[in-house]
Amino acid sequence: RVISQSTKIYDRTGKVLLYDNHNTIRRTVVSLDKINPYIQNASVAIEDDQFYSHHGIRIKSLIRAFIATVFKGDTQGGSTLTQQIVKNTLLTRDKTISRKIKEMIIAIRLEKKLTKQELLEIYLNEAPYSGNVYGVEEASLVYFKKHASDITLAEAAYLAAIPQAPTHWDPNGPNKIALDERARHVLDLMQGFGYINKEEYDKAIKEEVVFVKKAGSSVKAPHFVFYVRDYLEKKYGEDMVNIEGLKVISTLDFDLQSYAEEEALKEALKNEKEYGGSNIAMVAIDPTNGQILSMIGSRDFFDKKIDGEFNVANSGRQPGSSFKPFAYATAFKKGFRPETVLFDVFTEFNANCSPSGVGYNCYSPENFDSKFKGPMMLKNALAESRNIPAVKVLYLASIADTIATARSMGITTLKDTKNYGLSLVLGAGEVKLVDMVSAYGTFATNGIHYNSTGILRVEDQSGKVLEEYKQDEGEQVLPDYVANAITNILSSDDLRAPTFGRGSSLHVPGYSVAAKTGTTNDNRDAWIVGYSTNIVVGVWSGNNNNTVMKKGGAQVSGPLFNKIMTKYLGISPSGDFSNISFPNQGGSPVLRGLWYGGESFFIDSISGGLATDFTPPEARIEKVITNVHTILYWIDKNNPLGDGLNNPTSDSQFVNWESGVKSWVNNFGAPYISGNSVPNYFDNVHTAHILIPIQVDGIIDGEEIVPETKKLIKFINQTEVIKKIDIYIDSKKIKTITSIPWEYEFDFDLFKLSNGEHVMRIVGYDQLLNQGEDIISFKYKGLDIIDETILLTE
Structure with a gap:
């Protein structure tokens, strides 16, 4: 007999043992006459239908398995029940042809x-x-609290369905629906082979099979442990995990996990009492590397009443409005901006229906408050979680491209784009909480995605390292300015205040935290996903059976989110979010927030005349001549930065969107600027002849700078008209000075400069914003080459 080795899973320190799969092996041996014939026949039907006729091996199955081994490298398949006995009890589990031959020889002898x-x-x-359950008698006792002799036909079908992949087919695991289908397949086979008649088959199909709660276990962080174990079995095979044994150092932060489990149970019990939501799930990930720090799949793994063993964190649920950022990010990639304006008005989105919503299968979603706000910038619409602008954003961004964005960020469940419509942006597509947390981490890292992982290191019993986590550079799946724009929106307590009020559970005092909630129809799911620079936390609340709750989003899931964020950041403080400028990409004025017209002109804010090439950017003000239309009048959604459509009505959504806009303007009006408002003179205070003399003193052009260099650099001007000085290094503004003395002490180490040439640019302004500049080049020579220049803004 082969001696099985334990697979042990530890926390990230390698000191806390989370799981030992052989710590408490459970097996009760019984004779065949104590095992219901239903179980015997069910097992033969699904595992080896020629068991009673072969002599230990099946030649056709072996040929098929041999071909798979030689041509595909797959050594699985082709085993009879007799061979499985040999494999389970007498041989090692190495997947080689020689071992397979031994297995066959011993099977024939047996x-x-x-x-x-x-x-x-x-x-x-x-x-x-x-x-840790082995043998059908123990399985019967564990799952049904009865002996194997007393099992019903339906129960026997389930038991026979499990051994092929016991972790995957765990009755309390995430694949229960698939197990139901497999058990029915067992019944189909039994009827087909004549083991049962139609009457028995029909009765078994109608029987409701109920699995009882497993006894307590010494396993810690069980949902996470079995998530990791499932990964190990898929990668290395069940034999390696169950028999040969592995040592696994996981990514789990056990201190955070322990705190989260305690608080999750408290919040779930409170939600059950106050809101009718009995369950809760949570995932925390480090966005800088994708490592899973904590995972809770239910309020209590061992609570059968709420189907506690089922891992909601790794199962599909509708995310509600927490999906919206993917659509907005996709739109931002295409040229839409946080300032772009869309109308929050009644809108019928089925182009075959009338603008008022008359027709077949019409679709006109409402906002959570059943109100309309008219023209809204996208940043406000997202922060306030308005539904109608979000659906418009999805249409402009396109469903296919939005799904592609979500996939690139870590969402794995949205497969076929044809299965989804505009309701996707409101959460109509099921996603996994663990995927959502991973995806939001991409926002936290300014667009760099790291695949989520629960593994730091895996060793076999000899100590050989089979895999080990190595920090990689991730993949830049979003432009940094796009990810940062989403972060700026979701972290602003001011922007979300109209919906959530100030100081809600989304706000973590003292820390930079961005967050988005999500609530599905009738409050069946309550989500919140948020992040700082060093942790992403997602919380789901609801009922496994999908029954409704009284509240959603922030009220139900917010408290646990806030507690975990506060706890972690109190120990591991995060830095502030970046402030990356959104590029000026041109396009129609509506993209820049000027919604009441498409023909614009620029004036100089000081002289009042038309701006010229000499008008400073700070003094330029864009104005539009009033001519209000839907955004589809001004842009082509497939090329928003280009020219608009020659015939806007060729866009199927134009008529219905235009109707809503016109109705709102008729009721509420719009700012009025006529063509006669265009100035008939040009800016006359900013000309090519007005230059502000300024000179840099304290650093020489071409000077070599080494680490630990500090220089007091003075900015000299003879005219004394300077009112402000901006200091740039390599086009990044690092400091603004608005009063004397006109000097700045440079600590070059703060700027994390790469080795090589750099440019310092000094721009001085007078009270009319006329400007002058001086440019100095210098060479930085550090000890090591550092990554791309990152400047710290003071």
């Missing part, structure tokens, strides 16, 4: 020495039934 009944008895006492 068939000569033992009867079929004896072989079947051994198999049913050795088969794995998930976790």
